[in-house]
Amino acid sequence: MSKVDMNLLKHLSEAFGVSGRERQVREVILSEIRSSCDEIKVDNIGNIIAKKHGKNNKNILIMASMDEPGFIISGYKEGGGAFLSFEPVGIIRPQSIVSESVVVGDKMIPGIISLKAVHLSTKEEREKLVCLKDLFIDIGADNKQAAEREILIGDFAGFKSKYTELGEYGVSNKAIGQRACCAVLAALLKADYDCSITCVFTVQKQVGLRGAKLSFGSDDEFDEAITLDTIEEEQYKLGSGCFIPCLINSTCHDRSIAIKLMSMKDNLNIENKDNDIKCEIIAKKIDDGDITSVNIKGKGILTAELDIPVKNKNTSSEIVDKRDIDAAYQIISKYLES
Template sequence: MFDFALLKKLCLANGVSGREDSVRKMIEEEIRPYADEMYVDALGNLIAMKKGENRAPKKVLFDAHTDEIGFIITGITDDGLLSFSTVGGINPSVILGRAVVVGDEHPVDGVIGAKAIHMLSAEEREKLPETDKMYIDIGAMTKEEAEAVVSLGDSAYFKSDYVEFGDGSIAAKAIDDRAGCAALICMMRKPLKYDTWFSFSVQEEVGGNGGKTAAYSVAPDIAVVAESTACGDVADAKGNARVCVYGGGAVVSFMDRGTIYDKPLYDHAFAIAAERGIPCQTKTMIAGGNNAHVIDSVRGGVRVAAVSVPGKYIHSAYNVSHKDDIQAVYDLLCALADTLAEQ
């Protein structure tokens, strides 16, 4: 079974792209008893192999990224406010007014602010402020006071709790892609049919640098990316615009903005899901992307598939996913680990 306590632990950890050390160390401790090989490469990817009951006729890699979207500090004003840039794709609409934590070793609390609405001109009220018009307020009154606790290049993170609500829903930051990381850890805890490789990769949110280097090192024949993907089944979304259905099971993609997925692997995923009674669906819109777009072209090429958790409000302070969908993703990944080496 999928370990939701582990997911909570991982979601509450901070690891914006390029600053994933604390998340990686947490995962290292979780998989150390189960890995037959394990190392960290120069970029920060955690790569592991677990021996199975049989030697694999094809080398299969399962990848999940450890990083999350967030912010990086770019300046400090004379009155102690912090300017910042986003790390990864974040819409300004989900930023304003949010609580954040700035820094890693000695974190400080802050709030993302902008000019108050009663001070805006009529023209300014018609549009959302861009991030370069926002700032992080850490309660400092002067530049010197802020510089005593924050440095340029420090990371900032959404300050979010892990909340279970409704009939099986979870809200937390970084479900994208700590759900994938937790699924891979749970896979390593169980006996495997074949020798299997795992990469807990870095910097996916800024282009997939970690997935590319990890796949180059492992040189797999087949790779499966365990991810989260945006679902659009809100009140006014109809038909294909829903992308995938919240509560509809694991999402297996045929194409996104970066990858055309291997058709036999795509078909196999649905076949094995049907055989084992695992809820499964596809994306009905060509949207998004993940590490598959960098993994598929390394060395002589890699056959790729993606299995994703449907997520509402993705790339915000609170992703929302359903426990049943996360369980379905884990079950399908386990089924693929049993069978892909033969494909």
């Protein structure tokens, strides 16, 4: 039975957590880990730094991000009602968000991302790719004044979707990839290891890795670090395990940590009817993640990244596989035990 709590993952994925507005996610995590840690603090930007002391002098950092992509309200449009203009927070593909449900502002007002009606569009408009400037959020306001009473420019909006089980192993929701990483860290904090571990749940990854850059100071000393992240499911099939990227835009992984992580796959206890669970180094270039900020902190930290495959990344319907989540937990746990 997996040590990663799927009910926790459900609550994490349903919590609102657009970059800069991660409070709901933070509250779920704090409630889950508070009794498992020796020290917990929340810094000024909103990162959670949770420490569990071990028996020896070794101190290992493990990191995952809490935030998700979303939108920020930038203005109002009128015409048959009043609608909200918006800009993206993080990387979002316009074609994937048409007709999606969202919640807006501190009041969590429901809305729908909308596009000019097809029967009112010209042939050229129907055939061109959708751009963000073509989209707006409809909250059912009759006029601009009604919209202004409910929503302010600068308010945040995020996807509203439900946690869904897909087949025997699949689970889907917004942000479920990154929240799976957070659930793994929460499970690691409940176990006991000879080494000390510091689990950092970071904010604002989507807008420049800001949380990771500020998550600990130069006085904090770590022997090694592992950042847990996600990778787009392309040739990396869901249910096939975890991957260690060696080509990251602005940094390099530590080879010894990567090889040691890879060796942990040999004794995993995971139900898998179809595939061999992998933990392998891949030579695919990926965008910067928290690892970019971690390995240059202080005097420098030896760091590697472990990735869980995710399908439909940065949409309202991300999909991950329970076996990959369990593999990530077991690989890191065995690494800490070693």
